[in-house]
Amino acid sequence: MHKLLTENPGQKMLLLGNEAIARGAIEAGVAVASTYPGTPSSEISLNFFQMSQESDLYFEYSTNEKVAMEVAAAAANSGVRSMCVMKHVGVNVAADALMTLAYVGVKGGMVVLTADDPYMFSSQNEQDNRFYAKLSGLPLLEPSSVEEAKEMISYAFEISEKLQEPVLFRTTTRINHSSAIVTLGEIKTPQTKGDFVKDPLNLVTVPAVSRKLHVKLLENIEKAKDLTESSAYNFIQGDGKWGIVCNGVSYNYASDAIKELDIADKVRLLRVGFSYPMPEKIIKSYLKACEKVLVIEEGEPYMEEQIKAFAQEEGLTLSIRGKAKDLFTRLYEYDPAQVRENIAKFFGMPYTPAAKPDLSDVPQVPQRPPTLCAGCSHRATYYAVKKAAEGLGTIYPTDIGCYTLGVLPPLSTADFLLCMGSSVGTGCGFSVSTDKKVISFIGDSTFFHSGIPGLVNAVFNNHNFTLIVLDNSTTAMTGHQPHPGVNMKDFNLTGYGRVSIENVVRAIGVPHVEIIKPYRVNKSIAAIKEAIDYEGVSVIISKEACTLYAQNLKKARGKPFYINEKCTDHRECVNQLACPAFYIEDERVHINADLCSGCAVCAQICPEKAIVPVRSKEKIKSS
Amino acid sequence: MQTTRLIIVAVGGQGNLLASKVLGEAALLADIPVRMSEIHGMAQRGGVVESAVVFGDAESTIISDGEADVLVGFEPSETLRALNRCNADTIVITNTAKLPPFTVSIGQGTYPDLNELQELIRQKTARLVAFDALALAKEAGNFMSLNMVLLGSLIQTGLMPVSADNVKQAIRTSTKKAFIDTNIKAFELGFEAAAKAG
Incomplete structure (x- = not known):
């Protein structure tokens, strides 16, 4: 049985963030899941794919994210719980469907997972998809840890059904690809079939209908405001005067920094986990209790701008800062030391960063960029x-x-x-x-x-x-x-x-x-x-x-090749193909037989015809 | 409890992620809080794979430059590259069997001299344990068990809050059945090697 289908509430398991999310969806009784794969979200779908082969879950690899969104939207409009999973840029592809789905809404719960990739470990940009929530008017949840990600998925389905709107669930790479010990909960039996009730005057978005639906969406945003104010995922820790607002993984770095700097008695930390709509009342009263506020969020100043707007409405003039040349950057991901240092700086704490070794005499280590595989x-x-x-x-x-x-x-x-x-x-x-x-x-x-x-x-x-x-x-x-x-x-x-x-x-x-x-x-x-x-x-x-x-898949591979004595060291093979199976030793080109897949491309381009298949183990050695 | 921060660096395919998973499972068995993170987008394409394991009371799953308590390198030039993750108190364990990147073959860069590399690491950190882990993996019966050899040395140092028994049990539950005996043997060989290295 798939480990994420284990029926043993209370059991502890070491799970990757993406596994915890998949498990959260199973515990929430998800019935239909769809995706187009994209790092860092891919393992969520892989686990769905595997589990769908031994459970009632329907899962599909859709042709692209837009199709995935439409599949899940229709399922949710038939009353079953659905989830679609994609990387951040996938939401761009699906955005056309998403924006109007916000008008139409859902019947069964629907969760749209966007896996953002600060630092672009494997992406072409590092756009901050929290703005999709603001753009579409859909509720946004952001977990800070692997354990919380699992719990929050069930909550996402609940609020989706309460509001009859899809919910955006935003992770970052350091949630998806972190592991932690997670406690399993009960698995809710999924309702696998629903029914679609014809209601064209609410479901067919011709202009006359959409004008009405936009009103409904704005009403739903108002309802979402009530939910975000009472959400356990927006919480305050401490009762000091130094305000620190954080979300997602920045909460972890801030928490560790507060402990390490020993300033828990001075700090009032607000963790925002339900971040659209932002909890206005909570933030306004929080600001009144603080002397100054530091907003720590990777990516864009999404919370910072909203918090400043709230302060303006209340006539508050305290210093609220986040993105600035001397504080936090809009670039890349954050790390614990950077957060610690900026907290110390902002609140005027003495702080000496750990001494880093002097590496000026360390020779340049040759680069090891990812490369096409041997025999690709x-x-x-x-x-x-x-x-x-x-x-x-x-x-x-x-x-x-x-x-x-x-x-x-x-x-x-x-x-x-x-x-x-x-x-x-x-x-x-x-x-x-x-x-x-x-x-x-x-x-x-x-x-x-x-x-x-x-x-x-x-x-x-x-x-x-x-x-x-x-x-x-x-x-x-x-x-x-x-x-x-x-x-x-x-x-x-x-x-x-x-x-x-x-x-x-x-x-x-x-x-x-x-x-x-x-x-x-x-x-x-x-x-x-x-x-x-x-x-x-x-x-x-x-x-x-x-x-x-x-x-x-253990499919037969060709015999490895080696370079025989006819080689006159043209190096056409290495210089034009740069296959990682080649290596240079004693000023000669050799082929690593463990890596060579036997594609024979180098053998065909060698001017001396010196690259030939290995016939016996002896020849590998003699090469 | 005290926080212990470990970074493991390796080349894709060397089994870094399995090694950290075994450590995580061992922590689960020992009831010790653990958080880990990994960067492996291109792991199978010959790039560098880094994982961070944080034991104890910390929320962060990543480790800032200069803040690793222990660095384990599965490949010597990668250990050197990761020296910026260390400080003067860091303990470093490295395999000494080279796996030169293909950039060296096509003339973009020179592989560092192994003795110089070890000398540099020794100068800048508290302690270096260096040995040919690949040879020990082969002695255990499979070059792929290199990761378990290095786990053995890591546990021998006594720096990890998990015991050798915890780790061996985790090897039995989370590595492939056919390789358990080899992996246990590799772990023990690595353990002995670190003991000998003093």
């Missing part, structure tokens, strides 16, 4: 594209996935990136505004997510560029989730359809379509040449399974 098919495709486009001025719009790692030399096959699907739309734009050859790269899952409309646009407007679909049969970057092109029978899962990328591309009417096997280097180069010579839209589908995934 993307590397083979990139090599072939660069060969095929040799001598041409090129622009390589890229997209979001492992293949973005092609940005690093020597591959250097990523020139422009905005968001999921942007390789296609920006490819259209570059092709009309430059004379360079535009070659865009998109992954298979990203193609389904948001690449298709761009390609339709390209055909309709007759743009001149080549789109390379890097089809490795999985959503590799986020941990190998399935997508609509995957054959789910390979995983003994039934009840799924399958969509062929080739059929989609041909049906769109792309005039030049070719499929390549990227490990066949010369054939691939020839096919890509033809595609880039074609005037108009051309598509190359480069098909080869993700090597890491194939290895995880």
